[in-house]
Amino acid sequence: MPNLYTDLEIPQLKISVRQPLGLFINNEFCPSSDGKTIETVNPSTGEVITSFQAASEKDVDKAVKAARDAFENVWSKTSAEQRGIYLSNLLKLIEEEQETLAALETLDAGKPFHSNAMGDLAQIMQLTRYFAGSADKYNKGDTIPLSSEKFAYTLKVPFGVVAQIIPWNYPLAMACWKLQGALAAGNTLVIKPAENTSLSLLYFATLIKKAGFPAGVVNILPGYGMLVGKSLASHMDVDKISFTGSTKVGGFVLEASGQSNLKDVTLECGGKSPALVFEDADLDKAVDWIAAGIFYNSGQNCTANSRVYVQSSIYDKFVEKFKEIAKKDWDVSGNFDPFDEKCLVGPVISSTQYDRIKEFIELGKKEEKLSMFQTSEFPVEQAKGYFIPPTIFTDVPQSSRLLQEEIFGPVVVVSKFENYDDAMKLANDTCYGLASAIFTGDVKKAHMFARDIKAGTVWVNSSNDEDVTVPFGGFKMSGIGRELGQSGVDTYLQTKAVHVNLK
Numbered sequence: 001m002p003n004l005y006t007d008l009e010i011p012q013l014k015i016s017v018r019q020p021l022g023l024f025i026n027n028e029f030c031p032s033s034d035g036k037t038i039e040t041v042n043p044s045t046g047e048v049i050t051s052f053q054a055a056s057e058k059d060v061d062k063a064v065k066a067a068r069d070a071f072e073n074v075w076s077k078t079s080a081e082q083r084g085i086y087l088s089n090l091l092k093l094i095e096e097e098q099e100t101l102a103a104l105e106t107l108d109a110g111k112p113f114h115s116n117a118m119g120d121l122a123q124i125m126q127l128t129r130y131f132a133g134s135a136d137k138y139n140k141g142d143t144i145p146l147s148s149e150k151f152a153y154t155l156k157v158p159f160g161v162v163a164q165i166i167p168w169n170y171p172l173a174m175a176c177w178k179l180q181g182a183l184a185a186g187n188t189l190v191i192k193p194a195e196n197t198s199l200s201l202l203y204f205a206t207l208i209k210k211a212g213f214p215a216g217v218v219n220i221l222p223g224y225g226m227l228v229g230k231s232l233a234s235h236m237d238v239d240k241i242s243f244t245g246s247t248k249v250g251g252f253v254l255e256a257s258g259q260s261n262l263k264d265v266t267l268e269c270g271g272k273s274p275a276l277v278f279e280d281a282d283l284d285k286a287v288d289w290i291a292a293g294i295f296y297n298s299g300q301n302c303t304a305n306s307r308v309y310v311q312s313s314i315y316d317k318f319v320e321k322f323k324e325i326a327k328k329d330w331d332v333s334g335n336f337d338p339f340d341e342k343c344l345v346g347p348v349i350s351s352t353q354y355d356r357i358k359e360f361i362e363l364g365k366k367e368e369k370l371s372m373f374q375t376s377e378f379p380v381e382q383a384k385g386y387f388i389p390p391t392i393f394t395d396v397p398q399s400s401r402l403l404q405e406e407i408f409g410p411v412v413v414v415s416k417f418e419n420y421d422d423a424m425k426l427a428n429d430t431c432y433g434l435a436s437a438i439f440t441g442d443v444k445k446a447h448m449f450a451r452d453i454k455a456g457t458v459w460v461n462s463s464n465d466e467d468v469t470v471p472f473g474g475f476k477m478s479g480i481g482r483e484l485g486q487s488g489v490d491t492y493l494q495t496k497a498v499h500v501n502l503k
């Protein structure tokens with residue numbers, strides 16, 4: 001029998017974590033059926049932390065069956081109020097264990113503990129509170145009068161077994177964006193964390209069990225995307241799938257649904273979100289928001305404002321201030337321990353992502369010969385892990401690959417525009433439509449922008465300050481469907497129409 005737990009020491013916080021390493025099926029940790037494991041690496045040091053069990057197709061069948069049995073026999077008979085009570089129990093446990101959960105995010109995903117990791121936990125607690133309260137509120141249908149002898153009503157019913165595929169940039173937060181709403185709506189779940197960030201969700205499984213959720217309601221299957229993710233997407237007994245990750249894999253998930261049982265699909269995919277700065281904006285505030293909107297989480301945000309367009313009259317001033325703030329507030333140099341309070345920009349997630357981002361930087365510098373500023377020397381000689389200094393490319397043409405493709409790192413492109421029409425044309429010229437931001441003192445221009453931009457989220461005089469009560473999702477190739485807010489429950493419910501004949 002393989003070891004299904006290990007003790008992880010985190011000396012910076014003086015804590016030791018009893019870390020589960022198995023698949024979580026029917027409220028028990030178990031080994032994978034074929035004995036395969038995956039090593040997970042600390043991105044701030046490049047060192048292996050531990051290895052965990054990697055699910056096989058057989059394990060996928062086992063987890064889906066557990067979820068199906070739990071749905072048919074227990075969860076579909078559990079009242080909405082009781083579902084809310086389980087979620088409230090979970091909230092209490094998350095509150096008690098927030099430091100441990102955040103520490104695992106720092107260890108496994110490299111997130112600066114005090115800012116990013118604890119920030120993720122704050123959001124997770126808020127959304128768990130929100131969805132606990134929503135379990136008995138958003139599952140109501142309508143009555144539709146038809147004639148004196150006929151009426152119809154609608155029932156909002158859960159799909160049944162829902163699969164969820166999670167990315168590595170917000171391992172626990174993205175899982176919770178999906179998990180809590182789906183449970184509030186009355187579904188049972190099989191969740192696959194990303195292969196490089198599975199530890200926090202496996203630890204979270206222990207809280208699911210302690211909170212009292214019946215066996216089989218939540219099943220967690222660490223493993224490879226090409227195997228576990230693919231098998232869930234094409235599984236004949238999964239009723240709905242929700243995915244967050246690259247647009248390319250989102251397409252595969254949609255295709256797998258079409259080739260199997262037409263399961264309902266929600267996709268949260270990539271982005272190349274624009275931020276527009278007009279000459280009537282408060283420039284200092286715009287610079288602060290835009291720097292945070294690209295450099296927070298080392299730029300690994302689907303909504304990162306990775307394209308910045310600035311009105312030509314203030315362009316030079318903006319660029320000067322932007323470089324200053326990047327250097328002052330977001331530099332990587334000097335602190336490579338994400339548990340240290342002074343570390344604000346952590347490493348990127350993996351050597352693969354590091355190499356990918358480095359290639360983009362080389363492309364901009366050498367092939368496209370763009371003007372580039374970095375807050376410190378790159379490669380960062382003193383760092384063992386995957387640290388990339390904030391990088392700003394200026395005067396970038398619209399055709400540049402750096403401006404069109406999602407880089408998913410602390411790399412931003414800045415360009416000029418002359419007037420509103422010019423700016424809108426540039427801002428909408430992309431296959432993505434996830435988020436957008438405008439900085440202006442003119443309220444009319446702000447509302448025109450909200451009308452004209454093709455994006456699922458619009459920020460007026462701010463950026464990347466999402467709230468769990470507000471729906472989130474993309475236009476165009478950024479996704480299908482919405483999460484968070486009431487949509488976070490609605491997306492896990494389907495409508496049944498009942499026609500009643502009184503004659």
Ligand SMILES: NC(=O)C1=CN([C@@H]2O[C@H](COP(=O)(O)OP(=O)(O)OC[C@H]3O[C@@H](n4cnc5c(N)ncnc54)[C@H](O)[C@@H]3O)[C@@H](O)[C@H]2O)C=CC1
Binds near residue numbers: 167192225271406408
């Ligand atoms: N929108 C977002 O939040 C995210 C966007 N990305 C984008 O994707 C790029 C590449 O990162 P990757 O790790 O390769 O992203 P990815 O899209 O491959 O990974 C996301 C999740 O999908 C799973 N997956 C992979 N192949 C699958 C398949 N065939 N069927 C079902 N599930 C599958 C992975 O195991 C992981 O859990 C990033 O540079 C970034 O541009 C990555 C992560 C999150």
Ligand code: BAL
Binds near residue numbers: 300301302303466
């Ligand atoms: N900001 C949370 C969504 C994402 O970046 O993946």
